Amino acid sequence: MTSGTKLKTSAMIASFADPGQKTTPAPFGHALVEAARRDDRIVGLTADLGKYTDMHIFAQAFPDRFFQMGMAEQLLFGAAAGMAETGLVPFASTYSVFAARRAYDFICLDIAEPNLNVNVVGGLPGLTTGYGPSHQATEDMAIFRGMPNLTIVDPCDSVDIEQAVPQLAEHPGPTYLRLLRGNVPTVLDEYDYRFELGKAKVLRGGADVVLISSGLMTMRALQAAEQLATHHVDVAVVHTPTIKPFDAETVLAQVDSDRLVLTCENHTVVGGLFETVAGAAVRRGIGTQITPIGLPDEFLAAGALPTLHERYGLSTARIVATVLERL
Template identity: 35%
Template sequence: MLQGSFYSIREAFGRTLVKLGEEDKDIVVITADVGDSTRASYFREKFPDRYFNVGISEQDMVNFAAGLAAVGKKPVVANFAMFTMRAWEQIRNTTGRMNLNVKFTVTHAGYSDSGDGSSHQALEDIALMRTIPNFKVVVPADAAEVERSLPVIIKEQGPIYYRMGREYSPSITTGMDYKFEIGKAYVLKDGDDLAIMGAGVVLWDALKAAEELEKMGISTAVINVPTIKPIDENTIEYYARKTGRIVTVEEHTIYGGVGSAIAEVVVQKYPVPMRFIGSTTFGRSARSQRELLDYYGINAENIIKKALELMK
């Protein structure tokens, strides 16, 4: 695949899913009436007999996918992140407890559904999903990483929560030469004085902040942590020891999300001062995802502010 050939995250997802469907006839797609919005509709156009729309009934969607997994199919659930949480009980009991091979590939996570407001903005889903035994949780940084990681996700045995946004996908990993592995973090930029760690599109702000911090004489590492569970403990510990300071950034609540997962490693392996950037409340309506990230301080300016606090 050509990394970075799709600007939109959901476009990258839909088109990559079709390619995977051509290679593996056991892949089936299930959605709750959001095929067009998630771009799972591309799969429907190519493989209509392997595409199932259950309507606005997320609990049935999960149980139907679990049944398909139980008979050897490879179900890919394509849905909005927020409304997938409506079926958390079924995800836990039917998929998690039975360790079934269902992939929950969700879009419109975080603030990406900016126009529809807080009712559609999933800011708690990573926290909810990483508590379920057997589940892995992955958050690709951009469209290029979707292309790079989705084939690995589909081939992996067992349940996975794969979290994406909608359109906004600033270039973060485009052009990088690495093979995606579940459970591995990636160094976007090396540094000695401070480490910024995070997942998703906000890593663009982390790189922008690191560039400005370098101008101030602060050598700043930026670490992409796409796998929240199982998390790369070795890389986190290494940069805790190397830099002695960590700022985490995420498009999610700071309670139980990416920063919390990183802190759980740091406090056990090598405690260092940390700062956490993310959501602390519900979202709101806006004209764009970028507008909301700036409104809630999940941006380069706030990363720099927190970094300077740690450097005092």
């Protein structure tokens, strides 16, 4: 971070897009509308956060299939479970903190235990808001990974989200989507990529370093790979948008080598992508050291997103520095 650079974003609904970067407005809302036009079973629900989870796009297109449940997250998911029992396909949106912390029992016993097709849509995952611990869902994947039957998706960009939505609707069991909303960066269109539920993809090869990433950190990993090339470091990037079930075959094929291996995630280093990859490697008998890049095991500060991403190691510059230190 250069001195004199003025870093500022709205603390609540901030964009992590770089200045001038290509973005797509409300990809989740528009993808849900497209899916609903093809499938009349799809309904949308939210807990007073339609505008802030891009569910308002669906509400405008299908007012008779949209349900505003108010500030009652347990009711939101209980109602979604009831709708799924009747054969509907609910997408229920709130902030990730409220889904994971406030409504866990309802998601677990009403939705996951009977294995219903309810799609939990969580806004502000990880460090995508500057509002502090009450809104920063830094541990949501750690909370949800232990829930049987639940599929967890951590999309990188608008391409991931647009392609994931219809696949989530078709998936018979419950899902949790770490939503990126508003003007979402469009990155993966340049990498001959298609989202496949349950699959990881090698976006670029590299002889020296492997970055295994999910969520917005895949965008940062790709940027870091470009910058590291100027240091004559050849970096592979493996995008893992589905955290559970985990595509061990694709990822471990990259881990099992003499290259430097790091994981990159917008989540605490406890219980997320790093521990998923490390656990899979140990079970397979792979002894490669894996270095985590992620959020620390602490409650984070409030502030502007660029400043926070730099402070907590999620910025591209911090990834580059970490790789160079480890080589």
